[in-house]
Amino acid sequence: MTALRPEVAESDRDGRRGATLPVSDSEGTGLVQLHESIAALLASRGQWRQAYQHLRSAFDLVYADQDDQPQVPEQLRREVDRLRREHAEAREQSLRDSLTDSYNRRYLDERLLDLVAHRGTATAGLAIALIDLDWFKQVNDTFGHLLGDRVLQRVVELLQEELPEDGFCARYGGEEFVLVLPGLDASPAVEIAESARLRVERHAWASLAPGLRVTVSIGLAYEPAAGESPARPAVAPEQQLLRADSLLYTAKQSGRNAVAYRENGRVRLAGAASGRRGIAESRVVGY
CATH class of the missing domain: 3.30.70.270 (Reverse transcriptase/Diguanylate cyclase domain)
Structure with missing residues (x-):
């Protein structure tokens, strides 16, 4: 994922959003990579909602200066759903006795x-x-x-x-x-x-x-x-x-x-x- 020219909002002391400040390509790329790394860590723990939020933030940074932001591809949505199901199944199996299929x-x-x-x-x-x-x-x-x-x-x-x-x-x-x-x-x-x-x-x-x-x-x-x-x-x-x-x-x-x-x-x-x-x-x- 390559950053174009993202911008970040500056907040004042009262927590209100102020003017947007331009961010350099290198800084933007670093932020994108940070969000992606955090998303990967959260996904490995099964925290899918938080992982998606960080991926969404990375996505927004990349396309921040484009008027029409592309929609999340349907293939990506299906992949996320599949990973969620696999995680749920793996979690369930980790709580089952392998011989009797009762809980462990x-x-x-x-x-x-x-x-x-x-x-x-x-x-x-x-x-x-x-x-x-x-x-x-x-x-x-x-x-x-x-x-x-x-x-x-x-x-x-x-x-x-x-x-x-x-x-x-x-x-x-x-x-x-x-x-x-x-x-x-x-x-x-x-x-x-x-x-x-x-x-x-x-x-x-x-x-x-x-x-x-x-x-x-x-x-x-x-x-x-x-x-x-x-x-x-x-x-x-x-x-x-x-x-x-x-x-x-x-x-x-x-x-x-x-x-x-x-x-x-x-x-x-x-x-x-x-x-x-x-x-x-x-x-x-x-x-």
């Missing part, structure tokens, strides 16, 4: 921080369900790791069915997953977790391999909205995940294939598991 730990951490930051304006609470496949090592040892991968993929599909609009599933690590359920009261959150557990239990796993059976254990931690308990400070995401992990331990120690949650200070099991005797105490209470 990076997205989970970012989203939880955002949800906690907006807790003061939320009208309902936040539920976090930590999910672990029961006896998954035996699945890998008996049927092989390739089939184990298919099991993980299918479990994620089952967990994601019937999620509320803002809910999502993320891989926490290994065979552990997290369901994040914002904007819900405690009872609906328990129902969603129990329905997910039941879908996994009832799935036709033998269609993948004869004799295969898969179940999950779930620990559900619920944090009320600020309006429900105004005197209670917001709980950090790490603390709520620890509470969910503690309840997951309860579900495991109480016979597996169950959803453990806390109600009125007591640990309970949901659904059919509620009739079990000897519910184990959580490892970490922290309530």
Whole structure:
């Protein structure tokens, strides 16, 4: 891009535009190159709007002394749109687990921080369900790791069915997953977790391999909205995940294939598991 003879406006002390002062070819070229360099840096960070503004400034400098400034070519517009789409796709892929296509730990951490930051304006609470496949090592040892991968993929599909609009599933690590359920009261959150557990239990796993059976254990931690308990400070995401992990331990120690949650200070099991005797105490209470 070659500068012709651009002009810049001189501002007075009150910030009002004054007379335009001519700028030399070398100075104009330097300004154009500066705008282009800044635009390239912003584009590399995905800040497309700011990058476009700097490119537009460079464009205006080049054609500043021409009466009829040319329009931005349609090909350039299409190229910018393509780059935006590619950046959005790359961003989305960076937040996905490559095996299961659920969200990854990076997205989970970012989203939880955002949800906690907006807790003061939320009208309902936040539920976090930590999910672990029961006896998954035996699945890998008996049927092989390739089939184990298919099991993980299918479990994620089952967990994601019937999620509320803002809910999502993320891989926490290994065979552990997290369901994040914002904007819900405690009872609906328990129902969603129990329905997910039941879908996994009832799935036709033998269609993948004869004799295969898969179940999950779930620990559900619920944090009320600020309006429900105004005197209670917001709980950090790490603390709520620890509470969910503690309840997951309860579900495991109480016979597996169950959803453990806390109600009125007591640990309970949901659904059919509620009739079990000897519910184990959580490892970490922290309530």
